[in-house]
Amino acid sequence: MAKFIVSTVLTVAALGLVFVLPGWSGEEEGNPAELLKDAKVTIDQAIKTALEKVSGMPVEAELEKKHGKTVWEVEIVGAGGMVTEVHIDANTGQFIDSEKKDEHKGMKTKK
Numbered sequence: 001m002a003k004f005i006v007s008t009v010l011t012v013a014a015l016g017l018v019f020v021l022p023g024w025s026g027e028e029e030g031n032p033a034e035l036l037k038d039a040k041v042t043i044d045q046a047i048k049t050a051l052e053k054v055s056g057m058p059v060e061a062e063l064e065k066k067h068g069k070t071v072w073e074v075e076i077v078g079a080g081g082m083v084t085e086v087h088i089d090a091n092t093g094q095f096i097d098s099e100k101k102d103e104h105k106g107m108k109t110k111k
Helices: 002-015 032-038 043-053
Strands: 018-020 057-066 069-077 083-089 095-102 107-110
Touching: 032 057, 032 069, 043 057, 043 069, 043 083, 043 095, 069 095
Parallel strands: 018 057
Antiparallel strands: 057 069, 069 083, 083 095, 095 107
């Protein structure tokens, strides 16, 4: 387990990303050990899947609990500085949805 975390942190650092485990910014809090146990998809796999849906530079990835599921939330900065959150199911690796963040109004638009 420690080897996985260290290699993930090194990979994330090399890409210039911020990796947060777990994320408590969502609707539900999660127990860190439970979130990690539920995540069968690695951060690298989640970022790859997110980039298949939204083009840009990934800047943050966090593991959190949303709607009763453990999900990877990957933030990607696209053209013009628009930030999009992409949600990937941490158990299956499937794309769930994406939300554009409007930094000026603090609102999100779901896709």
